[in-house]
Amino acid sequence: MAIKFAALVLGLLAISIFAKDVTSVLSILLFAILSFTLIGTNAKQIFSMLWSLKLVVLLVLLPQLLFMDWSLALVNVTRLVACILFAMLFTSTTRNQEILELVELLAKPLKALGIRPNTIALLVAMALNSIALLNKFVADIREAQLARGMKPKLHLLVLPVLVLSLKHADDHAEALLARGVEV
Amino acid sequence: MGSITLKDVEVQFDGKTVLAIDDLSLTANTIAVIGANGSGKSTFARLLNGLAKPSTGQVLVNEIDVVTEPKRAVSQAGFIFSNPDVQIVMPTLIEDVEFSLRSVGLSKAEQNAQAMAALDAVGLKHLADAPAQSLSSGQKQLLAIAAITVRKPSLVIADEPTALLDLGNAKQIAQLLLSPVADQVVLVTHDMKLAGLCEVAVHFDQGRLVSVGAPKDVIARYEKMFA
Numbered sequence A: 001m002a003i004k005f006a007a008l009v010l011g012l013l014a015i016s017i018f019a020k021d022v023t024s025v026l027s028i029l030l031f032a033i034l035s036f037t038l039i040g041t042n043a044k045q046i047f048s049m050l051w052s053l054k055l056v057v058l059l060v061l062l063p064q065l066l067f068m069d070w071s072l073a074l075v076n077v078t079r080l081v082a083c084i085l086f087a088m089l090f091t092s093t094t095r096n097q098e099i100l101e102l103v104e105l106l107a108k109p110l111k112a113l114g115i116r117p118n119t120i121a122l123l124v125a126m127a128l129n130s131i132a133l134l135n136k137f138v139a140d141i142r143e144a145q146l147a148r149g150m151k152p153k154l155h156l157l158v159l160p161v162l163v164l165s166l167k168h169a170d171d172h173a174e175a176l177l178a179r180g181v182e183v
Numbered sequence B: 001m002g003s004i005t006l007k008d009v010e011v012q013f014d015g016k017t018v019l020a021i022d023d024l025s026l027t028a029n030t031i032a033v034i035g036a037n038g039s040g041k042s043t044f045a046r047l048l049n050g051l052a053k054p055s056t057g058q059v060l061v062n063e064i065d066v067v068t069e070p071k072r073a074v075s076q077a078g079f080i081f082s083n084p085d086v087q088i089v090m091p092t093l094i095e096d097v098e099f100s101l102r103s104v105g106l107s108k109a110e111q112n113a114q115a116m117a118a119l120d121a122v123g124l125k126h127l128a129d130a131p132a133q134s135l136s137s138g139q140k141q142l143l144a145i146a147a148i149t150v151r152k153p154s155l156v157i158a159d160e161p162t163a164l165l166d167l168g169n170a171k172q173i174a175q176l177l178l179s180p181v182a183d184q185v186v187l188v189t190h191d192m193k194l195a196g197l198c199e200v201a202v203h204f205d206q207g208r209l210v211s212v213g214a215p216k217d218v219i220a221r222y223e224k225m226f227a
């Protein structure tokens, strides 16, 4: 696993340093997508995965288009997407427990600063977990708003999601204590 | 056999006494806790593993003082909350159960084997690698039970564990808990049928202990209050 991670880091480094033209970044992107098909991901899943990156892409692409040549901007963004795909490939083929152990290992030096590595690992685990939960909150609130005849709008979601999240954080903290987590 | 003993206990929030118990000793295997909303049931439940601290008095569980030995108090007790969502720590079922064993000092393989067995016992083995958040509420509660029983706690405290579940799921969870899953099970519930299945019932009202004894009698007196 550590080897796989090292390969990931080296691979990403290599991509960022050496992939500078359109053909090489496109072939890297293709390679990333092919790797996903190797682990049994179907076209639909790959498409929805790429689609989920749309915000990131827009956020990165727009400013670059303003200040840079469009082909260079395209290369940069494609490279970023390829890197993200490789990172996703890593996380989807590695058990969370293993990722946590790695995080814990990497956070060891922080011990000197009085930060406990397993606290960091736990934070990462909870972050992984909260993504699914946030989706659920959003779905619940949308439903509640629809039921009351409101048109769900993005800005009307922010406050309720925040409230639900804070409430959840309180209850979750208590549940963690009950499960013997020392923070 | 387990034992719960409270002596001269008072719990205060903001200077207000929300629970006062002079003397209570429980050795039954299954104990129902009943009473109106706000009567102090959750506070009582949370005293037993140290989540709530008494302002005065002593809480002993299996002779362990939960105030002076908080670590042992937490590790000998498992706690199940009403809301199944808040109890999940890890992304997948198996990892969530393994998480409970992280500091027990077992090998990886042993951790996995025990976690699998615990999932099997609640009928979730086939979902071991599924995302925990994709489970139904009933399944999440079963997962919570697996994540707790894998540690083989001597006390399991469940605070309205079936409040958010449909009848079928509620029944399954209740049966599992009262099987019993530990030497002692404390079950906070508004379901009088469920309370009736326990060996002993405890009734709180406005932070006071009203009665302790055979569920039949305790429930009858509780129901009379609303007659």
Ligand SMILES: Nc1ncnc2c1ncn2[C@@H]1O[C@H](COP(=O)(O)OP(=O)(O)O)[C@@H](O)[C@H]1O
Residues within 6 Å of the ligand: B013, B014, B018, B035, B036, B037, B038, B039, B040, B041, B042, B043, B044
């Ligand atoms: N953390 C807290 N801070 C302030 N008051 C609390 C807190 N927890 C409980 N209480 C109060 O203590 C009383 C008993 O609450 P609780 O034990 O939750 O009752 P029950 O579980 O029977 O509904 C209530 O009046 C409640 O408002």
Ligand SMILES: [Mg+2]
Residues within 6 Å of the ligand: B041, B042, B043, B159
């Ligand atoms: Mg309560």
